[in-house]
Amino acid sequence: MSDDARLQKLAAIKAAGVLPYAERYERSHTLAKAREAAANQTGDDAGSGVAVRVAGRVMTRRMFGKLLFVHLQDGSGRCQVVLDANEIGDEPLERFQAWVDLGDHIGVEGTTARTKKGEPSVWAAEWTFLSKSLRPLPEKWKGLADIEAKQRERYLDLVSNPETRERFRFRTRFVRAMRRYLDDHDFEEVDTPILQTKVTGALAKPFITHHNAMDMQCVLRIAPETWLKQCVAGGMDRVYEVARCFRNEGMSPAHLQDFSMVEWYAAYWNYRDNMDFTEGLILHLVDTLLGTRQVEVGGTTIDFEPPWPRISMRELILRDSGIDYAELPDADAVRAAIAAKGIQLEAEGIATMSRGNLIDQLYKKVSRPALVNPTFVTDHPIDLSPLARMNDDDPTRVARYQLVANGWELINAYSELVDPLDQRARFEQQMDARAAGDDETLPLDEDYLRCMEHGMPPMSGWGMGVERFVALLMGQDNLREVTLFPLLKPLEKVEEAASSDAAPQADAGDETMSAEHRALLGEPADDLEDAGISLERATALLDEWVTTPSLRRQMEQSAVVMAAMANRLGKNVEAWRVLGLLHNLDFDKAQEPERHCLVAAEVLREEGMAPAGIHAIAAHNDKGLVATGIRCISVMDHAVSAAEAVVGLIHASCQVLPSKDVKDLKLKSLKKRFKKAGFAVNVERDLIARCAGAGIELDDFLALAVEALQAEGQT
Numbered sequence: 001m002s003d004d005a006r007l008q009k010l011a012a013i014k015a016a017g018v019l020p021y022a023e024r025y026e027r028s029h030t031l032a033k034a035r036e037a038a039a040n041q042t043g044d045d046a047g048s049g050v051a052v053r054v055a056g057r058v059m060t061r062r063m064f065g066k067l068l069f070v071h072l073q074d075g076s077g078r079c080q081v082v083l084d085a086n087e088i089g090d091e092p093l094e095r096f097q098a099w100v101d102l103g104d105h106i107g108v109e110g111t112t113a114r115t116k117k118g119e120p121s122v123w124a125a126e127w128t129f130l131s132k133s134l135r136p137l138p139e140k141w142k143g144l145a146d147i148e149a150k151q152r153e154r155y156l157d158l159v160s161n162p163e164t165r166e167r168f169r170f171r172t173r174f175v176r177a178m179r180r181y182l183d184d185h186d187f188e189e190v191d192t193p194i195l196q197t198k199v200t201g202a203l204a205k206p207f208i209t210h211h212n213a214m215d216m217q218c219v220l221r222i223a224p225e226t227w228l229k230q231c232v233a234g235g236m237d238r239v240y241e242v243a244r245c246f247r248n249e250g251m252s253p254a255h256l257q258d259f260s261m262v263e264w265y266a267a268y269w270n271y272r273d274n275m276d277f278t279e280g281l282i283l284h285l286v287d288t289l290l291g292t293r294q295v296e297v298g299g300t301t302i303d304f305e306p307p308w309p310r311i312s313m314r315e316l317i318l319r320d321s322g323i324d325y326a327e328l329p330d331a332d333a334v335r336a337a338i339a340a341k342g343i344q345l346e347a348e349g350i351a352t353m354s355r356g357n358l359i360d361q362l363y364k365k366v367s368r369p370a371l372v373n374p375t376f377v378t379d380h381p382i383d384l385s386p387l388a389r390m391n392d393d394d395p396t397r398v399a400r401y402q403l404v405a406n407g408w409e410l411i412n413a414y415s416e417l418v419d420p421l422d423q424r425a426r427f428e429q430q431m432d433a434r435a436a437g438d439d440e441t442l443p444l445d446e447d448y449l450r451c452m453e454h455g456m457p458p459m460s461g462w463g464m465g466v467e468r469f470v471a472l473l474m475g476q477d478n479l480r481e482v483t484l485f486p487l488l489k490p491l492e493k494v495e496e497a498a499s500s501d502a503a504p505q506a507d508a509g510d511e512t513m514s515a516e517h518r519a520l521l522g523e524p525a526d527d528l529e530d531a532g533i534s535l536e537r538a539t540a541l542l543d544e545w546v547t548t549p550s551l552r553r554q555m556e557q558s559a560v561v562m563a564a565m566a567n568r569l570g571k572n573v574e575a576w577r578v579l580g581l582l583h584n585l586d587f588d589k590a591q592e593p594e595r596h597c598l599v600a601a602e603v604l605r606e607e608g609m610a611p612a613g614i615h616a617i618a619a620h621n622d623k624g625l626v627a628t629g630i631r632c633i634s635v636m637d638h639a640v641s642a643a644e645a646v647v648g649l650i651h652a653s654c655q656v657l658p659s660k661d662v663k664d665l666k667l668k669s670l671k672k673r674f675k676k677a678g679f680a681v682n683v684e685r686d687l688i689a690r691c692a693g694a695g696i697e698l699d700d701f702l703a704l705a706v707e708a709l710q711a712e713g714q715t
């Protein structure tokens with residue numbers, strides 16, 4: 001529901017004869033350009049600045065005497081705006097105070113300048129109301145730590161989290177770079193149908209719908225493969241499509257039902273030409289977009305340095321399970337061998353699954369998860385690949401490869417089957433499997449066979465899931481985090497389920513925390529009169545519990561940053577330093593995410609730490625402690641999270657300096673590395689950005705952290 005106070009302000013705006021929702025506002029500069037112009041000025045006098053017209057969403061506001069300091073945000077970034085009563089008059093300033101809330105959009109006309117503290121700003125001559133927000137932004141980002149909430153209300157995630165905006169801009173750059181590379185290698189982009197009359201292109205369950213006017217069943221495209229091959233048959237030697245595809249399959253972090261695929265085909269190539277081209281394409285994307293060939297995902301480093309191994313599926317499965325499927329002629333023999341080895345396959349329908357699909361499930365169970373660095377898995381069994389060309393030397397396998405990294409299939413490619421008689425026989429085998437109960441098979445496609453009978457050139461091609469590859473390069477382990485608006489259950493269904501479940505829900509936050517956890521983890525507060533543990537005792541606990549030198553360094557640096565934040569905010573400096581020093585106390589001894597901070601909480605409670613301090617320490621692991629319902633709520637909670645994460649970014653930034661010393665780290669360099677998605681991907685930018693929940697702007701926080709560590713000689 002809308003906020004009553006905001007509705008009253010909306011009524012006041014209308015009563016004053018002002019449009020609360022403007023049609024347009026002509027800007028001369030983005031906020032980033034205005035900030036850049038102010039930063040490049042030689043003097044601080046607003047009169048000597050650049051005249052600008054800017055617009056954006058109000059993210060912060062702070063009154064200081066007759067000066068109102070506001071941060072606006074647009075698609076380019078943020079810039080401070082200063083409204084001075086002496087410049088714009090008392091009445092416009094009073095209107096701003098009376099009408100404008102955080103989240104509203106305004107336009108500002110003025111000149112660039114720097115404040116006395118050197119902050120690049122726009123000095124307002126006048127301001128214009130553009131759009132009223134009837135709901136507040138998440139208070140101190142409350143609730144945005146919940147992954148599903150971020151996915152459901154992605155617009156709030158985009159507004160609040162710069163790293164989210166960067167992730168989706170990276171996706172755009174990825175697709176653009178892919179298109180450019182294919183265009184530069186003489187490929188032509190085409191569009192093919194999404195709504196189809198039969199299942200084609202891949203082995204997967206379709207989404208089924210109905211065309212009312214023609215009174216016929218239709219399916220949503222699984223893959224554009226057969227359409228693109230028809231283009232090649234028609235004389236378009238190299239074609240590609242960035243295609244929206246749909247698969248009616250189970251939900252998991254590595255699968256989406258609605259996703260984007262880049263698929264291409266080249267006449268006169270085979271799958272080995274394809275592998276050579278693919279290695280060059282992927283290396284070009286990695287080098288261009290990341291500037292490094294090492295990518296970290298969940299603590300695992302993936303090395304893209306070539307050459308990439310090429311190994312057959314038969315060799316892999318034999319190595320990892322001891323089963324040689326080449327010696328097993330049918331599905332029953334494969335099932336018996338799997339059972340004899342005591343291997344449990346988790347897919348549904350094992351009892352009726354075809355030989356090819358059984359081999360595929362075995363491969364996914366015993367081999368694929370162990371493939372971390374890019375690997376070409378080649379020469380699949382023929383009954384797993386009904387559209388691929390038979391290997392000329394061995395009719396039981398096909399000329400096919402998959403590119404796998406981090407246990408994910410990234411690319412699937414063939415020397416394509418162009419023999420119409422062979423293809424018809426394969427389709428008929430698929431129909432037999434379907435009749436036996438395997439519903440992930442392809443029906444006979446007479447339209448496609450007719451095209452083949454007119455003659456197809458030799459060709460090879462592949463399909464790549466955009467989300468999967470982008471997730472890999474961005475260090476994400478969930479495809480929804482690189483999908484702007486992923487498919488989710490309707491909110492009313494979620495609320496219905498929650499209301500019928502008496503157990504507390506993990507995403508409900510502190511309000512549903514169990515009594516046991518509430519007693520252990522404490523209540524949130526913005527500050528402490530006394531931490532309950534002296535700095536001397538905290539240091540002794542550190543000596544007793546922490547044995548890893550790098551962890552100790554991280555905790556000591558967090559303490560320095562926490563003290564600096566407390567000093568900036570007027571909080572208890574020693575208490576905040578203690579929180580920073582002890583926040584990872586149990587990390588060495590309780591490395592499981594669901595136990596980290598709980599062990600420390602018990603120890604700290606016995607030591608006499610103030611409950612709000614325990615809450616702040618535990619809340620920095622809100623992603624690991626989902627079962628407790630804890631999350632960052634208070635200023636102090638957000639401060640611990642931000643301090644812990646920023647020292648990780650600073651340390652990583654120092655490691656690429658010749659001296660590796662923080663005294664040589666420049667703030668401009670740190671800001672650049674914060675924005676560079678491929679740098680220090682394990683550093684959680686969203687936690688650093690929680691500084692806003694503590695009332696400190698991101699740029700100010702980065703500067704504060706660097707200056708604090710430099711002042712104390714931390715390295």
